[in-house]
Amino acid sequence: MSYFLVMSKEHGDGVLSQYQRLRSQGLLCDLVLVAADGTQFPAHRSLLACSGDYFWSMFKEHTYEFRAQRVELPAISSKGLESILDFIYTSWLSLSICTLEDTLEAANYLQVTRAVDLCVKYMRDNLSVDNCCFFANVAARYGVDDALAAANSFIGCHMGELLGPGGDRVGLLELNLDSLRSLNYHSQGARQPLLQNNQTSLRSRTCQVFYPERRKFQHLTDLPSRVQHHCACTVGNFLFVLGGEVVKLSEDEKVLSAASSNQVWRYDPRFRCWEVASPMTERRVQFSCCVSQGNIYAIGGRRGKGASLDSVEMYDLRANRWLRAAALPCAMFAQACVSYKGAVYLSGGVHAEQRVSSNEVYRLEPQEGRWTKCAAMGIARSGHQMAVLQDNIYAFLGMYEPFCDIERYDPALDQWTRLRPLLSDRFCYGLVQLESTALLVGGRKWHSGREVATPNVLEYEPESDSWREVCKLPKPLSGTQCALMQLPTPLDLKTDGGGIHEMQQ
Numbered sequence: 001m002s003y004f005l006v007m008s009k010e011h012g013d014g015v016l017s018q019y020q021r022l023r024s025q026g027l028l029c030d031l032v033l034v035a036a037d038g039t040q041f042p043a044h045r046s047l048l049a050c051s052g053d054y055f056w057s058m059f060k061e062h063t064y065e066f067r068a069q070r071v072e073l074p075a076i077s078s079k080g081l082e083s084i085l086d087f088i089y090t091s092w093l094s095l096s097i098c099t100l101e102d103t104l105e106a107a108n109y110l111q112v113t114r115a116v117d118l119c120v121k122y123m124r125d126n127l128s129v130d131n132c133c134f135f136a137n138v139a140a141r142y143g144v145d146d147a148l149a150a151a152n153s154f155i156g157c158h159m160g161e162l163l164g165p166g167g168d169r170v171g172l173l174e175l176n177l178d179s180l181r182s183l184n185y186h187s188q189g190a191r192q193p194l195l196q197n198n199q200t201s202l203r204s205r206t207c208q209v210f211y212p213e214r215r216k217f218q219h220l221t222d223l224p225s226r227v228q229h230h231c232a233c234t235v236g237n238f239l240f241v242l243g244g245e246v247v248k249l250s251e252d253e254k255v256l257s258a259a260s261s262n263q264v265w266r267y268d269p270r271f272r273c274w275e276v277a278s279p280m281t282e283r284r285v286q287f288s289c290c291v292s293q294g295n296i297y298a299i300g301g302r303r304g305k306g307a308s309l310d311s312v313e314m315y316d317l318r319a320n321r322w323l324r325a326a327a328l329p330c331a332m333f334a335q336a337c338v339s340y341k342g343a344v345y346l347s348g349g350v351h352a353e354q355r356v357s358s359n360e361v362y363r364l365e366p367q368e369g370r371w372t373k374c375a376a377m378g379i380a381r382s383g384h385q386m387a388v389l390q391d392n393i394y395a396f397l398g399m400y401e402p403f404c405d406i407e408r409y410d411p412a413l414d415q416w417t418r419l420r421p422l423l424s425d426r427f428c429y430g431l432v433q434l435e436s437t438a439l440l441v442g443g444r445k446w447h448s449g450r451e452v453a454t455p456n457v458l459e460y461e462p463e464s465d466s467w468r469e470v471c472k473l474p475k476p477l478s479g480t481q482c483a484l485m486q487l488p489t490p491l492d493l494k495t496d497g498g499g500i501h502e503m504q505q
Contacts, residue, residue, distance in 0.1 A: 019047050020089040032070045033085075039078035041085055051088045054111040054405070057378060058418065065418075073109070075420045075465055080106030087115050095122045097131060104142050108423055116144065123147040127154045129161050133171025133179075140176035143423030145447075152182035177469065207267075208474070209487065210441075210457075210500040212434065215471040224265050224274045228258070231289040232481035233296060235317060239267035239485055240277065242298060243284040260285050260304030264315075269487055278320050281313055285333075286383075288346070292339040293366060297325065299346065300332045308333045308352045312364075326369045329362060334382040340393060340411060342366070345374070347395055348381035357382040357398065361409070375414045377407055385431035387438045389462045396440065396460075399427045406460070420465045426454070430480030432500050437461050439470070439500065444478040453478045 022028050022044065029042035048055040058065045065071050073081060080102035087093045087107075093115055095103060100119065107115035123135045124147055136151035155162065155175075162168055205223040210216070223241060230244025245258040262284065264277040280298055287301025287309070296315040302308045310331040313322045328346075334357075335349025344364040351358045357380040362371040383399030393409040395416075404421035422440075429443025440458040444451045453476035458467050484500055 016089065016091065019044060023089055030069070033081060034070060034072045035076055035078035035081045036074050037078050039081075041081060043085060047088060052111040052113060054109070054421075057405075060378070076106045076109055077102045079103075084110055084112055084115055087118075088112065093118045095119065097134070101138050101141075104138065104144070108142050109420055111421070120144050120147045124150045127151060129158055130168065132158070133162075133168050133175055136179045137174065137176050140178050148178060152179050155179060156182065210439075212439075212500065217471075217474055221267065221272060221274070225263070227261070228479050229285040230481060231287060231298070232483045233289055233291050234483045234485045235291050235294065235296060237269065237485050239269070239483055240296060241265045241267070241481075242289055242296070243280060243287060243301070245285050245304065258304075260302075269485060278315070278322060280315075281322050281324075282309060282311055284309065287333065288335050288337040288349075290337045290339045290344060292344050293342050295366075297337070297339075297344055297364075298322075299337055299344075300328055300335055300349065302333045307331065308350070310352075314366075325366075326364060326371060329371055329373075332358070334399065336381070336384050336386040336395065338386040338388055338393060340388050345386070345393055345409075345411075346371070347377060347386060348384055348398065350382045356380070375409075375416055377409075377416055378418050379405060379407065383427055385429070385440075387431060387433040389433060389438060390436065392462070394438065394460075394462070396431060396438075397422060397426050397429070401425070401427075406465075408462075420467075422458070422467055428478040428480075430482035432482035432484050434484070436463075439482070441482055441500075442473055442477045442480045452476070 023042065026042055029044055031043050031045045031048070033041045033043055035041070045059055049059050050056075058071070060066060079099060083094065083099060083103040084106045093103070095118070100122065104116065104119045107119060123139060123144075127135060127150065132151050132154045136148060136155060139145075139148035139151055162172055205226040207220045207223060208217045209220040211218070226247045226249065227241070227244040228247055231242045233240050233242075242264050243261055246261050246263075247258045248256045250256050260283040262280040262282060264279055266275045266277045267273070268275065282298075282301075283303050284298060284301035285304060288299045290297055294317065296317075297312060298315070299312050300309050308331040310328040312325040312327060314325045315322050331352035332349040335346055337344055337346045339345075342365075344366070345361065346364070347361045348358050350356065351360075359377040359380040361374040361376055363374050364371050377395055379401060381395060381398035381401060385396045387394050387396070391411075393411065395407045395409070397404055397406075404423070404425055406419040406421065408417045408419055409415070410417070425445050426440065426443045427445070430441035432439050432441070438460045440460065442454060442456070444453055446452075455473040455476040456469055457471050457473060459470045460467055482500055
């Protein structure tokens with residue numbers, strides 16, 4: 001028996017054109033999207049869900065938006081949202097110098113990847129002396145590396161024209177840092193091959209101090225042992241480093257062994273020395289810790305490469321001993337936790353019975369002695385980080401997540417809201433919360449199909465739901481743990497003594 005498999009392109013195009021007809025007539029629309037200026041756009045939930053991961057994950061059953069008739073997108077302009085909706089419904093994207101940035105911002109935010117690709121192609125195919133600096137800045141702002149590389153190469157090759165009569169000198173002065181570094185690279189000539197070091201990462205036991213006011217790092221001390229997958233926190237302005245794997249390296253920096261540990265070290269900034277504190281009762285790696293009501297909580301994790309743990313222990317500083325606390329609902333590792341108003345909030349992780357990342361959230365009231373379930377995140381996460389900013393709890397990027405959205409949790413309403421995504425993936429990073437912002441330090445990301453460490457330090461501003469690069473680390477690194485403390489005396493800088501300490505691998 002023979003048969004033929006044939007396809008009608010006209011059928012697919014016809015279905016899309018019918019969706020556009022329904023949209024233009026306002027028929028069967030079951031959702032309204034609201035742009036930053038309040039402009040409303042009726043749409044069809046089913047088609048949006050098929051357009052990219054953002055809407056697909058938004059409309060799952062456990063999200064707030066699953067049954068919502070109105071979804072506000074305060075980070076997207078009406079011009080950008082209209083352009084992307086036109087693309088979703090017609091496959092056509094109208095681009096010009098005037099519409100590029102709004103369109104690319106909306107495409108990135110909504111993760112409509114084919115629209116992003118078209119924006120990149122538009123920039124690469126239309127580079128000129130008049131627009132190359134603008135394109136470079138737009139590409140850097142929205143994390144499209146291919147367009148940025150093309151713009152940087154064009155700028156380097158046409159520097160004479162840019163500096164000459166009628167050249168865009170103002171544009172050169174306003175170039176982003178990546179493009180400026182690229183110009184420095186182009187000036188190195190024969191030394192360029194020596195500058196190719198994407199794989200460079202700092203594997204050491206050094207502890208750096210970062211001064212927020214000056215955006216500068218400086219060496220503070222060395223950890224007593226080389227560790228990874230550990231935790232760090234501060235209590236009473238003492239720095240504590242807990243557990244993890246104690247690593248032994250060969251002379252060429254290859255890992256010879258990694259043994260799980262229950263050790264606890266305490267750093268006294270007054271005398272700049274490390275002391276041994278009471279060890280945990282369990283050996284823990286890939287666990288989480290936080291400070292609540294003056295006590296340190298060590299939560300879950302794994303015994304090295306063995307089974308995951310459901311145990312929780314609390315360090316009583318007055319008694320200098322670890323006490324058993326309420327066990328987790330299930331064994332887990334790579335989860336995140338944070339303390340808010342005396343309660344401990346726990347999110348995500350890899351649960352023993354599921355063996356995949358979870359979106360579940362739990363709260364522990366120490367007085368009640370039990371974990372209660374909260375509203376689940378919209379995204380399943382593990383290896384992520386949490387922070388408390390302005391009475392809300394934020395969940396940031398995790399390990400190998402398919403999308404880079406940030407989520408905000410309102411403890412009073414027990415509700416999660418999805419926010420603007422970081423425009424490039426990031427994992428194994430450090431995170432610390434300042435008074436009103438959060439810093440994301442280092443980490444790893446994908447580049448040309450490989451994981452590479454990054455030196456970037458990014459600042460998240462909750463008021464504007466936006467990111468900006470504030471500085472770079474001395475070298476690329478990952479596996480960083482960060483904690484906030486005050487230095488009683490500056491090292492050799494004139495500062496107020498404030499610093500963020502980070503423990504590197």
